Amino acid sequence: MIEIKEISEEKLEENYRFRTYLKMHADEKILDEQFKELHNKYFKNFDCSKCRNCCKVLGVSMNEYELNSICKHYYLDDYKLKNEVLKENYGKYIAKPCPFLNKDNSCQIEECLPESCLDYPYTNKDERLFSLLAIVNNSKVCPVVYKILEDLKDLYGFKSK
Ligand code: SF4
Ligand code: SF4
Numbered sequence: 001m002i003e004i005k006e007i008s009e010e011k012l013e014e015n016y017r018f019r020t021y022l023k024m025h026a027d028e029k030i031l032d033e034q035f036k037e038l039h040n041k042y043f044k045n046f047d048c049s050k051c052r053n054c055c056k057v058l059g060v061s062m063n064e065y066e067l068n069s070i071c072k073h074y075y076l077d078d079y080k081l082k083n084e085v086l087k088e089n090y091g092k093y094i095a096k097p098c099p100f101l102n103k104d105n106s107c108q109i110e111e112c113l114p115e116s117c118l119d120y121p122y123t124n125k126d127e128r129l130f131s132l133l134a135i136v137n138n139s140k141v142c143p144v145v146y147k148i149l150e151d152l153k154d155l156y157g158f159k160s161k
Contacts, residue, residue, distance in 0.1 A: 059096030
């Protein structure tokens with residue numbers, strides 16, 4: 001359905017211009033509904049295990065409570081994870097690429113995912129008008145976000161030039 005491809009600088013520039021266009025023309029609530037509809041449409045049949053771009057490029061982030069739950073659920077050594085695998089950064093434990101990603105693209109902790117994995121790429125959340133910069137940046141990583149922005153451009157009659 002969606003190819004993962006390197007997003008060109010030109011397309012990225014266009015996406016930043018579209019962000020400005022939405023800031024000036026879009027209604028906050030209507031835009032949220034449009035994002036949700038497209039998010040559901042594309043993720044309904046999309047198998048993220050065929051992609052895993054976010055796991056490779058952005059990595060994983062979890063709080064202490066989530067880390068402890070994962071260790072408990074999978075009988076993992078929390079001391080080793082905290083000190084040798086993950087880095088602590090402002091109360092979050094992070095690693096890039098994600099150390100829980102297997103070579104076959106499966107996820108080692110899929111029964112106990114941290115919120116950041118469950119929520120990414122946030123295109124079904126409220127107040128997207130105020131998060132458009134992050135969304136445009138995510139169009140470099142997530143093929144679904146890329147496609148959602150392309151569909152929104154059509155919907156708003158946004159001309160690329
Ligand atoms: S925990 Fe799983 S879903 Fe989350 S980043 Fe790692 S591999 Fe991806
Ligand atoms: S980058 Fe997007 S499509 Fe790819 S695995 Fe992550 S959420 Fe799924």
